[in-house]
Amino acid sequence: MPIRRSIVGIDSPDRLATSLRDAQYLADDSLATAAYLALALGKPLLLEGAPGVGKTEGAKAIASVLGRQLVRLQCYEGIDSAHALYEWNYPRQMLAIRQAREEFVNIYADDFLIARPMLEALRHPRDTVLLIDEIDRADHEFEAFLLEFLSDFSISIPERGTIRAQEHPVVVLTSNRTRELHEALRRRCVYHWIDYPHPTREAEIVMMRASQVAHDTAYRVVAAVGALRAEPLAKPPGVAETVEWAEAATLLHEQGAAWPAAFRRAIGVALKDQDDLTFLESRLDDMLREAAA
Template identity: 80%
Template sequence: MAVRSSILGIDGPGPLAQGLRDAQYIADESLATAAYLALALGKPLLLEGAPGVGKTEAAKAIASVLGRELVRLQCYEGIDAAAAMYEWNFPRQMLAIRQAGDEHINLYADEFLIARPVLLALQAPRQRVLLIDEIDRADHEFEAFLLEFLSDFTVSIPERGTIRAGEPPVVVLTSNRTRELHEALRRRCVYHWIDYPAPELEAEIVMMRASTVAQDTARKVVAAVGGLRAEPLAKPPGVAETVEWAQAATLLNAQGAPWPRAFARAIGVALKDQDDLEFMVPRLDALLQEAVA
């Protein structure tokens, strides 16, 4: 398989990590290496991890580093190939037929084609990054379709023929691992597991994303979030919730709420499940006292 790092203008994991940081995404060495290898080898990048660890944000940052448009395919139960590839604008075709009268009209011209994310990526592989988000939410039939697509990067349109990418597009897949993906799909990809960041790194992320948050506050909120993640919660806070909680608590503190009361009052920014909130009510004061100590 040909290496294409020179085409993408990336000389190694280090420069890619710096580019991601410039795009407001802090990647550790292992993630930067996996992303670099996927880009250089022309293989899809499969990112797995718990919800909220930054998988989708990583794809956005990669697109930013490459200077490309991010095209997102959000997977869901029941999604089919048409939702991923294309569909014909039937109302517009009918209107064109009425307006044409006796004149011949090509109902399968570009003006009637609605390109979906997969086709958009194939049409301009050097201008777009395809994000296939939460592939684990789709069913096995759709996963089989993606496996075929990732094998040859082609889309067949019966009325138009086969569209093949001139070069493999940059593809990032994410999974929350709600179910196991097929082994054949995994073999097509460069794989990386994204875990919750280490406390020092998460504090750095908070300060990068929330300029109004002091370093000491960032460390305290990260410690509190670490305590929450250690509890048996249905929806533990992700990195985005850490940033938002730090911002919200800083705002309340500026309005007179003392620490750790500011954190407690803003808990709805970190926990967004009623059962989790009820479970944490009797435990929250002790957790926050330990975090801000």
């Protein structure tokens, strides 16, 4: 059975949504509910969605709300358990052996243990939030290892024995869905799909994250980003790019650039792929002019 956590000050999805807003993260009711249930039931939270919709920022905001350190494990092709759990500091062990000469030295003491994110979360479950970022980039073997870890939140170190968490750590997994995750892993988690926000909410995010951006500018930028996302781009702008584009265009506008020229001159903040820029080259000015109208 999942372990129910006592979350000080967070007794409902609405309360969590308010706390996340205070941490500069706007969560709709469905996301706030999924996050609340994951926290309350002691289950990992799996956030899926396109790149740039706020999955990682959501984990950071949860850590901020809980007053905990975010411990991030960035997944990649070929990642193995050593990078996720722990490693021994072999050079330091060898140096200690040489310096000790005939005296006994415990080369498997904490001083020689390099804790990686998953071990750190096991050791300090009440002080950390473990973010397993972009799990879909890892291979199936690592996913199977992760499934075992999430089953009992313990690891075995041959030289030290088994380390088991005193309570279930808070775990957030993210996936860009570049591949399907194993069904067994999904069953361990509370799942939520994060889509691009509604234009009104995205404009709110812009004004929250970039307070110097005017109301009208925020909506112009969101309209332009919406038009860009409707195109078959290799790398459509995410929410972070929307905020940064609004900031950049505002800066150029304050220096004398008119709309939509300010958008056009700052386009490298929103689109970061040459093929995308080439694809839109003949229509980009008209798209931005329409969004800025």
